[in-house]
Amino acid sequence: MNLEELFSQNKEETIKGRYITLEDIEPLLKKESIKNDVKIIGESVLGKPIYSYQKGNGNFKIYLWSQMHGNESTTTKALFDFINLLNSGSDLAKQLLDTFTFYCIPMLNPDGAKLYTRANANDIDLNRDSQNLTQPESKVLRAVFEEFKPDFCFNLHDQRTIFGVADTGKPATVSFLAPSYNEEREVNESRLKAINLIAGINDVLQEYIPGQIGRFDDSFNINCIGDTFQYLGVPTILFEAGHFPDDYDREITRKFIFFALVSSFTILCENDIVGNRNDKYLNIPQNNVAFFDFMFKNVKINYDGIEIITNFVAQYKEELIDNKIIFNAYIVEVGDLEGYFGHRVYDAKKALYKDDYNNYPNQNQKADFNLNGETFFVNGMIIK
Structure with a gap:
């Protein structure tokens, strides 16, 4: 599979840069080709719609959400690139749609996106609200989880330019985490599935950005959504889109997030996450504040x-x-x-x-x- 060509064919050219708001993505959600797969599933603090996009007929259910933090837009761009792929009519698209049902929330925090802030309009970090569920956006995310009953969760984020790959002097362009499900950071069957998948994604990305892939800290915090979903028994992966040299608009990183998404589902299609690849996962160097x-x-x-x-x-x-x-x-x-x-x-x-x-x-x-x-x-x- 030529991932470079695939990205070029499916890149959504109407959104770029760091400032991606609801006004930018609404025209995409209302396109004739996808509007029937789009719903409004809730509202933000300021009454802005929270949209979902659902596609596929497969039994394997994938739940993805982006811009939980309003100023983290790279994965939103990559998610629309992936949605374009799903609607391309290609053999790969047909394979993915036959295998999976995808449920996407492209922008969970539209108020924070407009203000370009991490938090929502109530100044609450939604990624610390998974237990108390005090915010309307958090309640939407959790309600979908309980109704959709996913087999895998993809928690899509950006990270700051300060992060490098251990002490190598290379930036952490993409980082991953299989969140812990308990304080002891043990590995159960659910977490192992996430670990094995990350190990597979890492194998692919190392061909394109060798030495620029990090592993995020796995300290347990039940208030974080990834830790909560892992605790509830659903394999969950945290994606962190980071810095590529001179790519402050994150247009190059966007491409590697797209590569990671496509690779994830190809690996899952091939059922290539059996066994135990925990050692390979742990060999991915940790993120480090180094830049x-x-x-x-x-x-x-x-x-x-x-x-x-x-x-x-x-x-x-x-x-x-x-x-x-x-x-x-x-x-x-x-x-x-x-x-x-x-x-x-x-x-x-x-x-x-x-x-x-x-x-x-x-x-x-x-x-x-x-x-x-x-x-x-x-x-x-x-x-x-």
């Missing part, structure tokens, strides 16, 4: 009248301004920073740091400065 967006090395700084050579780092804040996501770089730390990496690294070669403030890279200060009055940086990037 900053910018790292400036060997910078001369005048510190209380003493010149020192040190390093500093800056990180983007994704700020919603006039309905656009603006990446603004702010200085976050100064020091040795041993063990950390930068997605963009600049060696100042002992040039003197200067800025329009106090000639010191203070925390939370915009990354606008110059070196020796000759090399100028605005928003972390060289301008001349």
Whole structure:
């Protein structure tokens, strides 16, 4: 199977970038080709519709949801790419639709998506509300789970650019987790199915992004939806769409999430998750907070009248301004920073740091400065 070609054929070109709202996906849900498979299954805190898409005639039931966190949109894009595949009429689509019934919630948190926030309009993290079910969005997700009775759950998320693959210096472009079902993090039959499937997906993705796949921390938290569903006996996989070099719009990562989805269902079709692949799963390196967006090395700084050579780092804040996501770089730390990496690294070669403030890279200060009055940086990037 040529996954690159498959993605190219099915990519939904009308949605791109990081800011994906209900207004962006509603036209897709109302397309003539899929509207009969779409329902409104509930409302958000602010009364926005929560849509479902259900397709397939198979006995194997798959439950997928995206944008539980409103500012995590990469998997929403990939999910629509996959929906296009299901409606393509191809032999693969027919095989998938004969084997599975897919139940998708493309955007669980439309209010958070509009505000570009993790939480919903009540400032509640829906992924910490799986037990109390205080929010309408959480109740919708749980009601579908109980009515649909899935055989597998796919919990689709994004993760920040700070995550790398262990201490390798490579970004965690895609990460996975088979959530724990108890405090002891034991492996029962249900969790093993998720573990085995992740091991299979990893085998596929390593061909495309070798060394850039991570394993998310499996500490148990029953308030998290994945842990709850795993506890209730349904194999559940957490997807985390992360950073690929220079891909801040996550259009390249989107492709790898699509690869992961297609590979998941191909593996399940072939019943290729039998046995015990826990060792292979555990050999996937863990996610580690190891990256900053910018790292400036060997910078001369005048510190209380003493010149020192040190390093500093800056990180983007994704700020919603006039309905656009603006990446603004702010200085976050100064020091040795041993063990950390930068997605963009600049060696100042002992040039003197200067800025329009106090000639010191203070925390939370915009990354606008110059070196020796000759090399100028605005928003972390060289301008001349």
